[in-house]
Amino acid sequence: MDGQYGDSTRSVKAIASEAVPGQPVGPSPVPAAAFHLSSQQDDPLDAYGRSSNPTWRQLESALAQLEGAASALAFGSGMAAISSVLRVLAKPDSTLVVPADGYYQVRRYASEYLAAHGVTVIPAATRDMGAASAEADVVLAESPANPGLDVVDLHQLAMQCRRRGAILVVDNTTATPLGQQPLSLGADVVVASATKALSGHSDLLAGYVASSHAELITAVARERLLSGAILGAFEAWLLLRSLGTAGLRFERQCHNAAALAVTLNAHPAVRAVRYPGLPDDPSHRIACAQMKRFGGLIAVELADADAVHALVERSGLLIASTSFGGIHTSVDRRARWGDEVSDGFARISLGIEDTDDLIADIEQALG
Numbered sequence: 010m011d012g013q014y015g016d017s018t019r020s021v022k023a024i025a026s027e028a029v030p031g032q033p034v035g036p037s038p039v040p041a042a043a044f045h046l047s048s049q050q051d052d053p054l055d056a057y058g059r060s061s062n063p064t065w066r067q068l069e070s071a072l073a074q075l076e077g078a079a080s081a082l083a084f085g086s087g088m089a090a091i092s093s094v095l096r097v098l099a100k101p102d103s104t105l106v107v108p109a110d111g112y113y114q115v116r117r118y119a120s121e122y123l124a125a126h127g128v129t130v131i132p133a134a135t136r137d138m139g140a141a142s143a144e145a146d147v148v149l150a151e152s153p154a155n156p157g158l159d160v161v162d163l164h165q166l167a168m169q170c171r172r173r174g175a176i177l178v179v180d181n182t183t184a185t186p187l188g189q190q191p192l193s194l195g196a197d198v199v200v201a202s203a204t205k206a207l208s209g210h211s212d213l214l215a216g217y218v219a220s221s222h223a224e225l226i227t228a229v230a231r232e233r234l235l236s237g238a239i240l241g242a243f244e245a246w247l248l249l250r251s252l253g254t255a256g257l258r259f260e261r262q263c264h265n266a267a268a269l270a271v272t273l274n275a276h277p278a279v280r281a282v283r284y285p286g287l288p289d290d291p292s293h294r295i296a297c298a299q300m301k302r303f304g305g306l307i308a309v310e311l312a313d314a315d316a317v318h319a320l321v322e323r324s325g326l327l328i329a330s331t332s333f334g335g336i337h338t339s340v341d342r343r344a345r346w347g348d349e350v351s352d353g354f355a356r357i358s359l360g361i362e363d364t365d366d367l368i369a370d371i372e373q374a375l376g
């Protein structure tokens with residue numbers, strides 16, 4: 010039913026509260042560690058704050074709607090969501106494929122923690138995920154991959170995993186559910202950081218898991234209860250509140266990214282640009298087939314580290330900051346964090362500033 014609506018309509022509808030006269034129109038936080046119990050009911054919905062909370066449920070229902078999933082589970086961060094799913098799925102003696110060019114902490118978690126528990130971890134480049142999946146029991150794909158923005162054909166990968174009996178987990182952080190819906194392309198589970206574009210204000214950390222496999226959701230909910238990787242009620246509320254404007258913000262971010270990608274592509278100071286929305290990008294064809302929007306991130310390569318620092322210093326709008334998806338346009342030089350990229354490689358996260366202001370500012374800052 011919601012398929013007929015545009016992004017902003019879906020965002021607004023996803024957080025709509027029931028129309029009860031006298032009740033608030035917007036979401037309200039319910040901070041509680043313990044709830045009153047009744048003498049009749051042994052297993053109430055809300056008993057203790059580590060197992061459930063009404064604000065989570067509202068948030069989870071909104072996230073499930075946006076991802077096209079039967080259920081979603083909120084977590085205290087993207088890493089809490091991802092590591093919980095991997096602890097449930099990647100058993101000792103199983104083989105897990107992780108993106109070699111994706112978010113580095115996930116790779117680190119797999120090689121430092123899961124490998125020590127008997128999981129064989131195979132890092133594979135996003136473009137080689139299909140071939141690597143032939144060996145796997147669990148495949149974690151990230152598309153577009155952070156920070157290089159390579160895209161993998163998710164439908165094809167899902168078919169390959171299904172044939173082999175492997176489970177496909179997709180990290181949907183960079184695209185957001187407004188950019189692509191991995192479950193509709195055949196993925197089994199979506200994991201994501203809501204710290205980025207979904208919350209969008211660079212002021213909270215959150216993560217989630219979405220899936221239509223009831224047994225898997227039950228197992229991940231149990232893992233969350235036991236590991237305690239929960240989201241606070243206030244963060245859940247702030248995220249819920251932010252989801253209402255996610256469509257509006259993401260639309261502007263994607264528009265700004267498309268405009269800046271074209272500008273950078275034509276600029277002599279720029280050595281290389283990756284943006285799935287650029288017609289000459291190696292990922293463009295697959296991106297067109299599976300993405301509704303190409304996202305708010307651009308990967309750019311300048312001459313060296315000094316060139317990236319000079320760009321930020323000469324600009325009146327850019328800020329140097331890691332993370333992405335916020336309302337401010339930000340630049341992150343990834344070699345600083347140990348990504349295997351050149352010193353002049355930067356990920357630019359587009360904010361919601363006016364497009365003309367941003368392009369003019371960056372053009373003058375590039376010199």
Ligand SMILES: *Cc1c(COP(=O)(O)O)cnc(C)c1O
Pocket residue numbers: 086087088089091112115151155180182183201202203204205214215216
């Ligand atoms: C940021 C990020 C994560 C981790 O999310 P946190 O909320 O920082 O824990 C996972 N995957 C990707 C692709 C990310 O960009």
